[in-house]
Each structure stands twice: as structure tokens, then as C-alpha cells.
Amino acid sequence: MCGIAGIFHLETAKPIDPARVRLMTDTMVHRGPDGSGIWTAPGVGLGHRRLSIIDLGGGAQPMLTEDEALAVTFNGEIYNFAAVRAELEAKGHVFRTHSDTEVILHGWRQWGRECVHHFDGMFAFALFDAREQSLWLVRDRLGVKPLHYATLSDGSLIFASELKGLLVHPLLRKEPDVHAVEDFLGLGYVPDDACIVKGVRKLGAGETLLLRRGKPLPPPSRYWDVSFADRSTAKPAALKEELLALLQSAVRSRMVSDVPLGAFLSGGVDSSSVVALMAEVSKRAVKTCTIGFDVDALDESDYAARIAKRFATDHRQRLVSPDDYPLIDTLAHHFDEPFADASALPTYRVCQLARETVTVALSGDGADEAFAGYRRHLFQQGEERLRGFLPQAVRGPLFGTLARLYPKADWAPQPLRAKTTLLNLARDGAEAYAASVGVTGQAMRKRLFAPDVLSALQGHRAEDRYIRSMREAPARDPLDRAQYADLKIWLPGDILTKTDRMSMAVGLEAREPLLDHRLVEFAARLPVSMRLRGRDGKYLLKKAMEPYLTEDILYRRKMGFVTPVGQWFRGPLAKQAAAIASGSVLARTGWFDTRAIAGAAAEHRSGLSDHGRLLWQLTMLDRSLGRLFSL
Template identity: 50%
Template sequence: MCGIAGIFDTRGTAPVDAAELAAMNRVQFHRGPDEDGVHLEPGIGLAHRRLSIIDLSSGQQPMSSADGNVCVVYNGEIYNFPELTRELQALGYQFRTRCDTEVILYAWQAWGEACVTRFRGMFAFALYDRNAGSLFLARDRFGIKPLFYSLLPDGRLLFGSELKVLKAHPALHRRIDPQAVEDYFALGYIPEPKTIYRDTHKLSPGHTLLFRRGATLPEQRQYWDIPFAPLAGAHSESDLAAELVERMREAVRIRMIAEVPLGAFLSGGVDSSAVVALMAQQQAEPVNTCAIGFDVAQYDETSYARTVAGRYHTNHAEHSVDSDDFSLLDTLAQLYDEPYADSSALPTYRVCQLARQRVTVALSGDGGDENFAGYRRYRWHMNEERLRSSLPLGMRRAVFGPLGRLYPKADWAPRVLRAKTTFQALARDSVAAYLHSVSLTSTGQRAALFSDSLRSALQGYRVDAVFDAHARRCPTEDPLSLIQYLDMKTYLVGDILTKVDRASMAHSLEVRVPLLDHPLSEWVSGLPPALKLKGQEGKYLLKKSMEAHLPQDVLYRPKMGFGVPIGGWFRGPLKQRLRESLLEGGLADSGLFNPDTLRKLVDDHQSGRREYSAPLWSLLMFQAATRDDDLGVA
């Protein structure tokens, strides 16, 4: 895996400052410690950090075409590059390497912007075409690999694999985007294409961006979307289960090609266990697996990981994380560059650290919950959806709206007893109800938290606009498929894949995600929804398909997830830091938040009167990530 960086003059051919480009590339050393490279010519500078995985002796970047007219920097893996190489050779292109980077060069020359539709894998790249005077940016279909960019007032375009790459340039504007603040405190991350800064963006998954020198605006195109098109013909459940195994087996197989040590994360859940099982069946030597445990039983899944490791005789390693392992707070803020509030980033960082001691490439089970409807919230939403569909929205608002306002809040209770949340969800339409269920804070809580100046700067904007925009583009009206689609566009890329990319790259570890193989996901999206969530059983077909490969107690047990006991930290070892960060200067003086609300959140949580772990963690991470930024909203 690698890191890319660059500067492009969209108005002319002004010289690129080599020192500025070098500084941008230097801050992403962790993404590629093996080699670096730079390409400079009038109006363009491309830089690259390399983590060597395939074709270790060649494949250095930036890489130019044989005629010298096209130059590329690239981060990712294109798994079908051998087939594309043969196809391009048949068209007359001659290859000097045996790596996938060169395929991008000649695919561009052969097929232009449509080249991205040929690529199977994870990628973010920038390609300069001297003859056309253009810069082409592209990101893979699910957004596994990141790509940030900012167009400066003087016409220079900055881009890079991480936001810190752009922050290393002295001309970047670092003014906070009020809408990003609203999104972050609702979701715990900043969804694509926004960043925390007004004038800086993420390229959305499945999109390309073409800058032509002298053109007024860039050309942005979406080249792919998850189809949710029902499979043609009649299929038995057993036939579909058998085909699913074969499709997953092939997606795993093509991701096992590497010239460096290879392994897998093994949490003991269905998804990672399925990936390990299919790896072990296609590899003669034992699979290298690693797992993270916790010293709190309710968060620990290592016994299940050991069961799978024992069944397939893997070369297994475990590391136990102390429940007071909060030493990474400042490290995480530096890794993610902008506010990011998923506390499972802590154990994810540790499992990547453990894996890198033994391997350079690791396969993961990410994407299984979104593809196969594995989240518990899907069950709750569909149970509520049956009632929503039986009563008009106006009637539900009239009945359940007042109940939702009057019923006492019971965060401490099991979900089934939290009637307030259910009443509030039933008073909304499907999209708003799902957003309510995944939000860390409610609309009312954010209104109380934000200052008058921040609310004024928002001009009525709410995070609902993000979900509504995706819902309008959803290719299906099926209610389960709709919320899967929403998660793929928001939570999967903004939270899950962001978490894994930054945590793995911090340790120069490449992570591959076979369950997000796009032909596999396209096929899975066409499965009948009832084979994904059947009754109250999520991932139904996936579990049925793996019954011959995994133990029953691994397949059919309650989902645990990567939990972290931050509530106790805020009442114990992090008590004073929380008060200092939120109440003494910093956020309290930022002008973004209501100081009275900040104090009430801290006091009520630390006294045990209420449970405010999620908003407090969000505030702490916001403060850590933005301490050097312009927090003004005027």
C-alpha cells in the first residue's frame, strides 16, 4: 500500500515548489516506508510513498508511460491486472514491469476515463496527461482507499491520501465547515465528500474528477453504484448458498497474491471467520491470524477466534488490551486528522500493530454487515417498519410524537425497554427513523450543545440532508435494501473503512477486504432481502452457506463488536482530562458550543445521573483534532 500527493496548476504551468511537495509527501512516510519518488515539470508535481507488495524490484512511482506523455501516482491493488495486461498487450502496449501500476497508464491511453470501470480492486490514483493538459483523479467503488483534495484561490490543486498531506501545505485554508460539525456530532464521523474544512473535500467512492488546464470547473462523474438489481431466474436457497461460497472463495483467492508475508484478522465473528476458513482451504501452509482480546469479559471474543484458529490450524497470535488502554487518544487525533469518534479505533489500532509484527498484508471481514444485513439495528428498523407501513405518517406523528417527547429516557435499559427511542422512530419516515437510530446525538441535543453563532452559521442545515440525498439516489424501494444502501454510502466509508485505513497505514500494513469485492457485492445486492435478514436472523444466507465450514457457536451467537468502556474512563482515569479539555478553555472558549450544556454533560455523566459517553467522547476527539484550526464560524 502507498501514499500519494501532488500539486497541479489548473490555470497554467507555474513551477511547483519542490520543497512544499516534499513536505506534503514526508508527513505520510508511514503509508510507504520502503521508497519515495517525485515527478516535477511545469505546472505539475506528483509524489509517492511506497509500501512494496508486488514486483518488489520494479514498479517505482511516479511511473510514466513508454512515450512519457502520461504519469501516475497510485495507492491500492488492482487484482485483475494480469488479465488487463494481456488485453492491453493484444492492443499493442508493451510492458516494462509486472505490476498493476503500469496497467493504469495504458488503460488510460486505451480507454480514457472509462478505464476505471475495468479495474477490480481498491484504488485511489492521480494521472497526469501532458498532451491533454489534464489531471484525472479516481477512487474505488466503495472508498476503501482515501483521496483528499482542495482547490486553492490561486488555481493550484492540492491532493493526497490523507488530510495531513494537504495540511502540510502552507496555503491550505483551515476554516471549520459548520455543516461538517453538525454531521460529525450526529454521526461520529464526517461523511463524504465533506471534510472538517470548508474548502477541502474527499473524492466520493465510485467517482472520478477531471481537471483540464484552463477550464473553469472540474468534471466529476460517478462511474459505479451498488445496483440492488434482483437476480434473474429462479434459484433455490441451497443453490444460492453454494454459489455464494464459490464467489467468496474467488474474492479471497485473488487477494492472497503477495510477495510479502500474508495473514488475516480473526475476531471470532462470522465475517472474519469465513475469510480465514476460505483462506485456509486455498493455502498449503498455515494462515497467519491475529486477534485482540479485552480484560472485560463482555467485550472479549478471543475464545471464538481460538475455536476457528484451532479448526484450521492457523498460526494464531493474540494480544489482550487493558480496559484502561486510553493512551492512544492523542495518537488517534493525529492519525485521523479531523474529528473521528468511533472508539473502536483504539482496539483496531492495536490489532493492526499486532498483525504488522508478523505480516505485511492482512485480509479482513469488513463489509459483511452491510452486504448481508448483519447489524442488530437492521432488525429493530424492520420491526418498526412493519408498523410504520400500516399507519399513515400523519397519524403516527400525532400519536407517537407526543409519546416520544413525554416518555422518560432510559439509556441504561435494554433496547427493548427504551420505548422513548421507539416512539421517536415511529413518528418519523423510514429514512429519518433510520438516521435517528444511528445518530450519536438527537437533533434536540445538538441544538442545546451548539452555540447561537454556530446555529446561525448552519442556516437551518441538518444532517438529514446527507441521508435524504442518498435515499433519493437509492436504486431500490425495498426498505431493508434502502438502509443497507444508506450504510454503504455513509457509515461503511466514513467510519469503518476510514478507521481501518488509518489504523493499518499507521503501521505500514496493507488490509484487503474480499467481502467488498465489487462483483461479489453486486451479486449479493440482488439476493432476496429475506435471505439476508430472515425473521430476526441477520446474515442468514451467509451463515447457512458457511455451516459446513465453521462451528455453529461461531455462526449463531450474539454479535459483540469492538466495544470500549469509555463511560468508566470518564468517571475514573480520564475524569480530570475531560473537564480540562471541555470546560477549561479549549471548547468552552471556542464559540462553537454552549458552555452550560458542556458543563451539564460532564457533571451529569461523572455523577452517574446520566450516561453521556458518546457525546463526551465526540467532544473530546473534536477538541483533540481541531486544537490548531480556525474554529470561527463567521
């Protein structure tokens, strides 16, 4: 696990200053505290920060072939590198190291661009071919590892694992994009098809970008996508057996390491499943860690402790409380772009805790997206059944009127908060689901933005990419479409960004066995009833894990990794909530109606409305803008 950066001149092979590449990589020293490397040639410069995991002595980068015709800088892990290496050796290739990095060089030489189909792993890399005068940028299938890039006025393209690696280049214009601010407020993160800095792009999950000197910049090319269009016809028993085999293989492959390895353990189905399968093959006690909260209703640490006892793990835990609020500046630094998933705070703390004893930790990320584990999937299925009874011409006016009449009762018990459901039933499925995955609704965003910003957006809405993704999805069923959009937008934009930045912030490698691409492809072919049955999401996954986990772990109501920011902003952080509207970077931008922000903060503190997530969003946006721009 590492940080990479580089410069490539698209037009002519101008000299590259190694100091400039080093400056880019040095901004990401946290991603690779074990070493660094710079390599330059006419028109190209590659940089690397190394966190040593495999072949500790021989895997230094950037790595070149013996004839120096190929050079690569690589972030990630190729889990099947031993098998790929053996295949290449059988074809006559001679290796000089035992690292997975060298497999990329020989794979390119043997298969060209098709080599990426041979790699099973999480990766982002840049490969320079001197003979072709080309630079090939690649990102893994699900988008576990990030890659940012931008073109500059001198005819060069720069790239880096994190935005901060680009920001130190003097030719990059640091101008904010209000479209990305809209996206952030709507979704809680800046998705992969946008960036808070104008002109910066992110290579998408499952994409490559092949640059050739003297040729114009091409669009990225997609080499992998998940399809929900086909259905498995196997019987449930056979599906359960196949799923368990895939799970076991995915966990085993991610336990290959030359450094200490452990796991995050929340006490939920996903992380508990990973720990159970690790314990099955590990020769020693699995090292596990968990984070608890000072709000009992959101604390799962007791369940984590039960799993730790069941599988005799070496378990440790810590508590997150309002005292951790000062970490907000640390979060803003490591995310660069504004990021409002408040579970980033406990994720940082659990990564810190893990790093005290291990260098690699396995997580349970990805199962909810692949196997339909979110409550919104259940609600969406139920709403779609109701939509089937009434045409839109009847449903829209009927439920739209009821929604307008029904009060927004954030203070009421959950069963009485029907306004959102009524609004969703008035919409089509894609519009409703896009609204359900959002954070701050469109009406509130219009209330917060200044008139000139609303005009500048020209109708751009954060939700539109979700709607478009669902309508164009290779899918059969509304649930398929929702999961497809989650895998393409939410997963890389929120879940994987959070885990990557928070683990890398402390020099920890996080691995996601439940995002093995073969496992995701298998899940996408499952009949809907094998994913969602009754009120149970992840149905087949739970059935497959019944021999390992108890019923109270498998079938209790999903809690999620939720940080109690709403309670904090009414209690120990009430002063911070009140201060958001004044004396902040947000106020200086002129983008917002500060009276509307102050009103939302007052409503929240009084208990009249629940604006906890909005206040956290605005706080994170304020801190990020202050770090990125001179506002």
C-alpha cells in the first residue's frame, strides 16, 4: 500500500524536474512511511511512497524492467500475483524480485492492456513504456484505490493518489467548483465524476487511461463492469455452497502478508463473517479491534466482544466521544475534498488502534452493496410494489398532496415519520431512491444557497447521476438498479474513500475481501429472493454463515457504523453548531444564506428538527475549503 504521483508531457519530451515529483509524493508521506523513490526520463517522472507489505527488501519503486524500457509506480496489492508470476515464468519471463509490482511490468510486456484482466486485487498504477512513449493509468475494478489527474498549461498531465499531491504543483489552478459543492451537500461526498477543484478528474473504478506522446488526451476506457442482467438458475443449496467457497477464497487470498495482519470488528454480520473465516485458517489468534460510542443506542462493542470471545481473538477496543471533535482538522487534511460521512471519525480511531499492533487489517466493507444489506433497499422494494398498483398519473398527485399535508416530525417516533415515504411514493423509483441515498434534500439546498449560486448551477442536481445510473443499469429488477448505482457511485465515493483515507492516514493497509470481484459478480446474478427476503437483507450471505455465527449476530436489526453527531450538536458541541453561520469560511464565500444556516442550527439545538448531519456537513465543508482555497 502506497502513494503514487507523476508527470507526463503529452506533446514533447520536456525534461522533468525530480524535485517537483518528490514534492508531490512528499505530501503523501503518511501513505508510505517506509521509503520513497523518484525516477525521471525525458518527458516523464514517476514518484512513490512505500508502505512495505510484500517482499520487504526487494519491492522498491518506481520499478523498472532490466532493459529499462518499462517503469511502473504502483499503489495496492495483487493478491494472485504468485499464480500470475508462475504463468509468466512458464512463458519465459525472468523475475528479479518476489514482489507483486514486478508482475505488472511482465504482464504488460506479455499481454499489453489485457494484462489487467489477469490481476485480482486493489490497485492504482501508472506504467511508462519507453518504446511506445506511452503512460498507462489504471484503477481497480471496484475503485478501492484512488487516482486523481489533471492537465496543465505546459502540456503535461499530472497524477497522484490524493488531491494534495496535485495541489502542490504550481501550474494547477486552485479554483473551487460550485457544482461539486452541490454534489457534496446532496450526497455527503464529492463523487468520482466530480472534484472540488476545477479541472481535476478522478479515474473511475474499472477504468484505464492510455496516454501516447503526440496524441490528444483520450477519454478513459472501461475494462470491467458488474451486470445484474443475468440470473443464476442453481438451487439454493448449491448457491450457498458456492458462496461460502468464494468467501473463504477471498479471505485467504487477503491474508498473504509479510507483516502483522488483523481485522476490524464491529459486531455486525459483515466484519464478524470476515473474522470467523480468518480464524478458521489462521495458525494464531486473529488480532481484532473495535470502536464503541458514548451513546448506548449506537454502541455495538458488546456484540464485537461476543464475536472476539467466540473465535478467541486478540481483541482490543476504544471509545469515541465528543472529546474527539478536534480530530475534524485531521479528517479535513486527509480527505482533501469535503467528506461528511461522520463515521470517518470512528474509522480513523479504529485504524489508529489497529496500527498499534498490525500493518494490514481486513474489513467487512462491500457486503451491503453487493448483497442488498441496507435498510433503504428494503424500503425501495416495498415502495416499488406499491408503485406497481397505481400509475404515476394517479400516484404523483395523490401521494404528493398527502406528503405536503403531512408534518415533518423529526421529533416523533420513527413509525410516525411518514413524510419521506409519501414523497417517495409520489416519485418514480429512480427519483425516490436517489433522494433516499442523499444527505441534504434539494429543498434544503435551495434554502441554503445564495441566488447567484443557484443560477450558476444551471439546474445541476446531485441526484441526477444516481437517476441516470439506475435507468441505464444492466439490470432486470428495481433492486438490481439500486444496487448497481450503489456499487458505481456510493461505494467508491463514500465507503472506499473513507476506508482508504483513514487507513492510509496512519500507515495501515485495509483490505476488503467482500469486494472480491468474483464475489460481487456472483451476488449480482442471484435471484432477488436470495438477496432480500422478508425484512432480511443479505439473505444468502447470512444463510451461508449460519455454521459460524449465532442468530443474534446474523438476524438482529442492522445498526450501522453511525456516529452520534446529532446528539453532540445538541449537547457538548452546541456552541460549535451555533458558530457555523458566522466567522467561518462558508460565510466568506458568499455562496450561502447565513441566516438560513443559523436558523437550521437553532432548530436543531431546540429539538424542533434534526439537522445533525447537515451541521456536520457544513462544518466539514468549512474546514476543507479553508485548507484548499484562499477564501
